[in-house]
Amino acid sequence: MTFAFHASDWLLLAPELFLTAMGLLLLGLSVALGKTKEDFLAFLATVSVGITGALVAFVATRPERATPILGGAFVVDNFALFFKALVLLSLALTVLASARYVGAAPYPGGEYYALLLFSGVGMLFMASGNNLISIYVALELMALSSYVLAGYFKAEPKSTEAALKYFILGAFSSGVLLYGLSLVYGAGGVMGLPELAKLLASASRSNLLMLGILLILAGLLFKIAAVPFHVWTPDVYEGSPTPVTAFFSVGPKVAAYAILARIFYVAFAKFHADWGFVVALVSAATMVLGNVAALLQSNVKRMLAYSSIANAGYALLGVLGFRTEWGLWGILIYLLAYTFMNFGAFTLIILLESKGYAGESVSDFNGLAKRSMPAAVVMLLFLLSLAGIPPTAGFIGKYYLFTAAMKAGYAWLAILAVVMSAVSLFYYFRIAAAMFFTEGSPAKLKSSYALSAVIAVCAVGTLVIGVVPQPFLEVLKSCVLGR
Amino acid sequence: MSDGVLLTGGAGVLFAVLAAVALASAIAVVVARSPVHSALFLLLSFVLVAAIFILQQAEFVGAVQMLVYAGGIMVLFLFVVMLVNPGVTRSEKSFQHQWDVAVVLLPIFLLPFLYILGTEKLPDVPVKAEAFRMVGTRVVGNTEAVSWVLFRDYLVPFEVASVFLLVAMIGAVVLGKRSLEKMD
Numbered sequence: 159m160t161f162a163f164h165a166s167d168w169l170l171l172a173p174e175l176f177l178t179a180m181g182l183l184l185l186g187l188s189v190a191l192g193k194t195k196e197d198f199l200a201f202l203a204t205v206s207v208g209i210t211g212a213l214v215a216f217v218a219t220r221p222e223r224a225t226p227i228l229g230g231a232f233v234v235d236n237f238a239l240f241f242k243a244l245v246l247l248s249l250a251l252t253v254l255a256s257a258r259y260v261g262a263a264p265y266p267g268g269e270y271y272a273l274l275l276f277s278g279v280g281m282l283f284m285a286s287g288n289n290l291i292s293i294y295v296a297l298e299l300m301a302l303s304s305y306v307l308a309g310y311f312k313a314e315p316k317s318t319e320a321a322l323k324y325f326i327l328g329a330f331s332s333g334v335l336l337y338g339l340s341l342v343y344g345a346g347g348v349m350g351l352p353e354l355a356k357l358l359a360s361a362s363r364s365n366l367l368m369l370g371i372l373l374i375l376a377g378l379l380f381k382i383a384a385v386p387f388h389v390w391t392p393d394v395y396e397g398s399p400t401p402v403t404a405f406f407s408v409g410p411k412v413a414a415y416a417i418l419a420r421i422f423y424v425a426f427a428k429f430h431a432d433w434g435f436v437v438a439l440v441s442a443a444t445m446v447l448g449n450v451a452a453l454l455q456s457n458v459k460r461m462l463a464y465s466s467i468a469n470a471g472y473a474l475l476g477v478l479g480f481r482t483e484w485g486l487w488g489i490l491i492y493l494l495a496y497t498f499m500n501f502g503a504f505t506l507i508i509l510l511e512s513k514g515y516a517g518e519s520v521s522d523f524n525g526l527a528k529r530s531m532p533a534a535v536v537m538l539l540f541l542l543s544l545a546g547i548p549p550t551a552g553f554i555g556k557y558y559l560f561t562a563a564m565k566a567g568y569a570w571l572a573i574l575a576v577v578m579s580a581v582s583l584f585y586y587f588r589i590a591a592a593m594f595f596t597e598g599s600p601a602k603l604k605s606s607y608a609l610s611a612v613i614a615v616c617a618v619g620t621l622v623i624g625v626v627p628q629p630f631l632e633v634l635k636s637c638v639l640g641r
Numbered sequence: 642m643s644d645g646v647l648l649t650g651g652a653g654v655l656f657a658v659l660a661a662v663a664l665a666s667a668i669a670v671v672v673a674r675s676p677v678h679s680a681l682f683l684l685l686s687f688v689l690v691a692a693i694f695i696l697q698q699a700e701f702v703g704a705v706q707m708l709v710y711a712g713g714i715m716v717l718f719l720f721v722v723m724l725v726n727p728g729v730t731r732s733e734k735s736f737q738h739q740w741d742v743a744v745v746l747l748p749i750f751l752l753p754f755l756y757i758l759g760t761e762k763l764p765d766v767p768v769k770a771e772a773f774r775m776v777g778t779r780v781v782g783n784t785e786a787v788s789w790v791l792f793r794d795y796l797v798p799f800e801v802a803s804v805f806l807l808v809a810m811i812g813a814v815v816l817g818k819r820s821l822e823k824m825d
Contacts, residue, residue, distance in 0.1 A: 306812035
């Protein structure tokens with residue numbers, strides 16, 4: 159292996175380096191400022207995520223990013239940049255949605271924002287990871303920060319339970335993933351994904367390799383909460399502080415799709431016939447179980463947890479579609495839409511949560527239309543989008559995913575997905591019916607500027623992508639991985 | 642053992658013995674009733690793994706294994722054992738009530754693994770250990786070879802790991818610290 163560092167490599171890592179530095183700064187400042195000045199810390203965290211976004215835009219203009227950097231450990235292609243932008247979007251929304259929630263809680267805010275930023279660093283590295291080691295280390299950085307955030311409200315038994323379950327199952331799945339990575343490394347002897355792809359192109363199908371691929375797949379399916387690796391999701395989503403839940407449902411999942419796509423599209427594409435069968439079964443089981451279980455929930459956070467499991471099933475259709483570039487394209491579109499609509503729905507729960515865990519049951523949505531018409535209408539928009547009704551972003555995302563599945567020869571799965579989307583209407587409309595047709599508490603709804611801004615951004619995103627999808631589709635098409 | 646495996650002859654026998662005892666003591670860590678016995682078995686397994694590293698001519702990794710695991714981490718475990726009063730945990734059985742499930746599931750997962758790992762022809766490993774210590778065209782010492790890999794090939798993942806450790810520390814403090822009101 160020829161190896162060379164270029165000074166420009168570090169320039170291309172500017173977003174990651176800057177975000178790490180800001181995480182450290184927040185940690186130091188929180189000691190100096192204490193609990194009373196937390197709004198400033200939230201403001202600083204938002205600004206740092208914004209500047210990191212600007213740095214990502216700057217990196218996009220550099221010609222040096224055409225080749226992998228730092229000896230092939232990382233790559234800054236359009237695909238990575240798209241995921242970095244999406245991760246930063248979800249990070250910024252989380253910080254804004256957290257400001258009031260964490261400020262009112264008796265827990266330190268500085269460490270909270272610092273942990274969010276560090277998990278953001280992990281996700282940025284995940285988007286760029288180009289060899290097995292850098293991908294694994296970045297994934298673990300993201301995951302460890304997530305475990306702590308899940309248990310951040312440590313006086314709440316539910317939050318501690320969520321953290322413990324997430325940690326134990328997460329550590330176990332990381333072990334499975336790592337074992338798979340080691341078997342693939344043992345079979346090939348190389349760490350880099352392009353080198354692995356080159357090697358596998360001439361390699362024959364061996365059981366050792368298949369076992370490695372299967373274990374890697376299992377480890378990653380855990381991270382995106384697909385059946386049968388989904389059991390942690392409802393408990394963790396219910397127990398974690400709601401802004402953290404909103405974050406879990408978008409950021410880490412999006413980053414996990416980035417590495418799932420990169421590993422399976424770049425390195426393992428040749429063995430599509432072998433793992434495609436497994437993914438098809440998992441996808442079908444995930445869609446059915448997620449949607450059916452969601453029907454039975456009365457807690458909105460749990461319902462949205464099962465809905466996000468179902469959504470993971472839809473997105474796996476795109477993974478199946480890796481034979482054509484439609485699969486990857488569909489995933490990108492869907493994840494963009496999903497970030498807006500899912501985060502928006504969770505932000506409405508944050509808005510309704512007055513104290514502790516109140517505001518989480520479906521009945522807390524009763525009469526929302528009377529209390530605040532805009533809030534009810536926006537929630538309806540998110541629900542329509544989650545159900546995949548036009549003209550919303552969710553429809554566009556599902557359309558491309560289902561088309562990708564058809565083109566890859568999985569028509570039966572696409573039909574199942576459409577049927578399951580119809581099932582999902584039932585539970586989404588339970589919330590809608592509660593908002594518009596039921597009498598509820600007359601208490602006035604109090605929002606904050608930050609929360610209103612988050613909801614506005616999510617609503618505009620959901621609607622604009624749904625009404626004028628063309629520009630987004632064009633941009634995302636240029637972000638598809640080159641084989 | 643097929644051709645091309647690093648350890649043959651006497652070294653191979655030594656490896657088999659070391660590996661078998663290391664595995665046995667690792668199982669004993671879980672099975673032992675007394676935490677002190679568990680800790681001692683863990684120490685034994687750490688030392689044996691260090692010996693295996695040295696047998697593979699990876700002196701640096703072996704030394705690190707001794708210093709960090711058998712030294713530092715072991716001291717940490719011993720502190721915990723001292724603080725939690727082993728007598729109380731001795732009769733704890735809460736982790737053993739799923740034996741029946743485990744007995745059914747274990748063969749289902751273990752047998753395919755053993756079959757694959759047993760029948761698979763593994764890629765050839767260079768017989769000469771020097772091949773692992775090549776930097777460019779130069780053969781260097783084991784410690785130098787490790788440092789080349791760590792601080793050049795995987796420099797940034799190495800640094801990411803340091804942020805990871807920082808997060809672990811913050812997490813331990815945040816979750817372990819008593820709340821502010823109680824401290825007043």
